[in-house]
Amino acid sequence: MERVILLTSTVKPYIGGFAGTVEKRLQEYEDAISYYLQETTFDIVVVDNSNYLFRNSNKRLRSYAFLADPEDFKYGKGFGEAKIISYAFKHDAGLQKAEQVIK
Known part of the structure; x- marks a missing residue:
């Protein structure tokens, strides 16, 4: 069975009042990526909506980044x-072909 882990992120939020710092958020995301690369055999897709592209030489990691529309934030985190x-x-x-996506 083809399984893919999907990680979503916002390294640099537009709005204040988010937990921690950008550096702390980035470290937490990188720690999660490292964990899943070490502890699973699944491909990992990471998508960040603050235009941060995660870099890693592991072929199982695919990273995408885009800049969310600032207006989206007024609809809440679920919308984003x-x-x-x-x-x-x-x-x-690969995500489109996966039989199972782990979020």
Whole structure:
């Protein structure tokens, strides 16, 4: 069974009041990516809506980045999450073919 892990991220949020710092958020995302690369055999797709592109030489990691429309934030985190997921499926062929997506 073809399984793919989908990680969504916002390294640099437009709005203030988010938990921690940009550096802390980035470290947490990188730690998660490293964990899944070490502990699983699944491909990993990471999509960031603050235009941060994760770099890693591992062939199992595919990273995408785009800049969300600032107006999207007024609709809440769930709306932004849905847009990231939609972007991922539109741009990653492996995700489109996966039998199971782990979010």
